[in-house]
Amino acid sequence: MKLHRFEYRITVLYLLIGGFWILASDKLLYILIKDGNTLSQFQTYKGWFYVLITAVFLFFFIKKHLNKRRKLENELKEFQVHLEKKVKRRTEELESVIKQQKETQVQLLHSEKMASLGILTAGVAHEINNPLNFIMGSYIGLLRHYQDNSFSDNPEQVRQLIEAMKIGIDRSSAIVQGLNQLSGESDTYDDQCDIHEILENSLTMLNSQIRPHITVSKDFSASELLIKGNVAHLHQVFFNILGNAIHSIESEGDITIKTEDKKSHVLIVITDTGVGISKENLKKITDPFFTTKAPGKGTGLGLSITYNIIKEHNGNIEFESQEGKGTTVSVMFEKPVKYE
Amino acid sequence: MNEKKKVIYVDDEEINVMLFEINFSVNFEVYTALNGIEGLELLDKHPDVKVVISDMKMPEMSGLEFVTKAKEKYPEKKFYILTGFEITKEIKNALKSGLIHKYFRKPFNMLEIEKAINEH
Known part of the structure; x- marks a missing residue:
């Protein structure tokens, strides 16, 4: 049905109704009124009447249309405000998600470090306990020798005890040095x-x-x-x-x-x-x-x-x-x- | 004459073995091995040994693997672990099941070990 646009249809309709009105009302006046003066007077009234009717009609017509438009505009405005709010809220949500992710990342990096640290401490404890065992062994032997002269017939054993202590100390110190290198904070x-x-x-x-x-x-x-x-x-x-x-x-x-x-x-x-x-x-x-x-x-x-x-x-x-x-x-x- | 008690010590670290020999030979008859396989051979060679002490972390055969094999053949002997590690689940289980008698920590405590050997 919407073959012609609204403004064409309304204009054509107006022309038709207006034309019909003029023709029909003129014809009627000619039939009813014979006197020329009265006729022209009535024709003026008729004209006023026509203008009045169309004015009222136009008023309501335009009002209806404008109202529709105004309503739409208002709705649009409200929609826009709503959209802006929504975008703002979503942005805030996204920002908080990103912040959370960054925090998680930091936490994960930390737990990776802690996991390595766990392996490390177990390893280091064992590695240090071993040379400590050497030192303990030589201490016990040398103490015994000092108190009871246990190894006086065997000076080679005394030398071995002293040697073991040195190896124990060197090995522990190498481990500590390795640890220091691993945990270095330098970024260069x-x-x-x-x-x-x-x-x-x-x-x-x-x-x-x-x-x-x-x-x-x-x-x-x-x-x-x-x-x-x-x-x-x-x-x-x-x-x-x-x-x-x-x-x-x-x-x-x-x-x-x-x-x-x-x-x-x-x-x-x-x-x-x-x-x-x-x-x-x-x-x-x-x-x-x-x-x-x-x-x-x-x-x-x-x-x-x-x-x-x-x-x-x-x-x-x-x-x-x-x-x-x-x-x-x-x-x-x-x-x-x-x-x- | 009072015969010295016999003990077998197994550790892959030569210095530990050497120190154990020097210190424990004063009061005991000490036989040492550097790995589980040698340890098993020592057990076959010296059937009158009652106490066996082993390190935990050794290549090829761990201390507990060695003890498990040895215990199958010599269930009456007492086995001990001497290790630098904190007590692990494996060691706890071995203690619970009676596979090992006790677990000693490195650095070793002379009195504790001497007492354990003298108990048997």
């Missing part, structure tokens, strides 16, 4: 980092995790591997990678650590014969929060942190893995340019 990247020392320290810290049927073999390059970097962060890198290798072995297996001194870079390859990583997961292992461990067992941040630290050192890390066969992690760092 210009420490002299000895890769072999870092690997040895990380192994020491993880020693308590290395179960009896796990064999760790080292194939270190004959030359020292020195790079510039952050010594504490690099400890974290190898602590994480070696920790993963150890955890990947369910009952028995081997871990090999091979280091190579190349012309322009150093290469560290850590291979385990553990459970391996599926192709699908391999792509995601450095994603933050990706973990295959049960909820609460792992934060999924270890390798993500490792990856970031290596990138900060302009290094590179690559993973190769076969499910059921094991995983190889290769880490590469550029050698510092020597000024001679």
Whole structure:
């Protein structure tokens, strides 16, 4: 029905009704009134009457239309206000979600640290108790010798007791030194980092995790591997990678650590014969929060942190893995340019 | 003449073994091994040993694995663990089941161990 627009229809209707009115009313007046003067007077009345009727009609018509419009405008305005409020509320909600997420992230980073710390403390306690046992042994022996002259016929044993004490002290102090390096708070990247020392320290810290049927073999390059970097962060890198290798072995297996001194870079390859990583997961292992461990067992941040630290050192890390066969992690760092 | 009591000590750390030998040889007859397999051989060689003390963390065979195997063959002997670790679930279970008699912490307490050996 809406073939013609409203304004055309109303104009046509007005013309038709107006025309019909003029024609019909004129005809009627001609029939009813014969006197010319009276006729023209009545025609004036008729005109007034017409104008009045159309004015009233127009008034209501326009009013109705304008009301509709005004109502719509008001509704629109209300809707706009409502929308603005809604957007504001949603923005606030989103902001609070983002804030919450940031807090969770900080908490997770913290729990990752605490998880590593747990492994670390158990390892360190054991590693320190062992040399303390040496010191205790030599103390007891030397005390006995001092009080009862127990070993006077055997000076070699006395020498061994003294030697054991020295070894115990050296070993404890090496562990404490390793710990200090791991927990270093410095954020600079210009420490002299000895890769072999870092690997040895990380192994020491993880020693308590290395179960009896796990064999760790080292194939270190004959030359020292020195790079510039952050010594504490690099400890974290190898602590994480070696920790993963150890955890990947369910009952028995081997871990090999091979280091190579190349012309322009150093290469560290850590291979385990553990459970391996599926192709699908391999792509995601450095994603933050990706973990295959049960909820609460792992934060999924270890390798993500490792990856970031290596990138900060302009290094590179690559993973190769076969499910059921094991995983190889290769880490590469550029050698510092020597000024001679 | 009062014969010295015999004890077997197993630890992969040579210094621990050496110190144990020096200190405990004063009052006991000490036989030592650097791993569980050697420990089992020692048990076969010296059937009159009543007390066996073993470290926990050793390569190839853990202290508890060694004790489990040894206990199967020599259920009448008393086994002890001497370790630098805090007490673990494994050790607790071994204590509960009677696999080991007691658990000693490193650094060792001479009197505690001497008392334990003398009990048997």
